[in-house]
Amino acid sequence: MxxxxxxxxxxxxxGDYWELxxxxxxxxxxxxxxxxxxxxxxxxxSAQFDVLELPVMVLAFFWANLxxxxxxxxxxxxxxxxxxxxxRAVRIEALRTFPRREVLLWTTTDGHAPRVLDEIAAGLSQxxxxxxxxxxxxxxx
Numbered sequence: 001m002x003x004x005x006x007x008x009x010x011x012x013x014x015g016d017y018w019e020l021x022x023x024x025x026x027x028x029x030x031x032x033x034x035x036x037x038x039x040x041x042x043x044x045x046s047a048q049f050d051v052l053e054l055p056v057m058v059l060a061f062f063w064a065n066l067x068x069x070x071x072x073x074x075x076x077x078x079x080x081x082x083x084x085x086x087x088r089a090v091r092i093e094a095l096r097t098f099p100r101r102e103v104l105l106w107t108t109t110d111g112h113a114p115r116v117l118d119e120i121a122a123g124l125s126q127x128x129x130x131x132x133x134x135x136x137x138x139x140x141x
Contacts (some may be wrong), residue, residue: 006095007117012127020121021093022113025084028076032065092117093141094124108135 006019091112094104108116112134123130131137 010121010124012124014127016096016124016127017098018124019095020117020124021091021095022117023084023091023093024087024089025080025127026091028073028080030069030073032069080132092120092135094120103141104129105138106135107138108132125141 008018008020010018012018036108052085088109090108090110092108092113094106099124106116106120112132116132116135119130119132131138
């Protein structure tokens with residue numbers, strides 16, 4: 001099992017290229033700031049806008065959208081790896097990147113993982129989304 005290398009690659013009859021990843025680790029999500037609309041730039045170009053505010057705004061942008069999310073991922077990654085090693089649950093993710101990114105998720109156990117992976121690959125190669133016995137299809141992620 002590898003997070004960075006697909007376990008299988010499949011092409012459907014319509015030409016969709018799917019990569020199947022098998023992992024026991026659910027990586028932490030990247031969460032940037034959602035305060036994009038909170039910045040009031042209505043004073044730009046008027047006497048209210050201070051040029052000294054610009055470096056503070058740039059620093060706040062990098063802090064909220066790069067530094068804090070990166071620190072969160074770095075702190076949560078060891079926790080996610082330990083949880084994955086202790087769990088019997090296996091995640092099978094089907095990833096299609098073109099024409100738009102789509103990720104489908106199935107969850108199964110260690111014993112069922114090879115058979116479930118074979119059934120998912122066979123279904124995607126026929127252009128179908130299958131629900132193998134012994135797995136739970138979560139749907140688009």
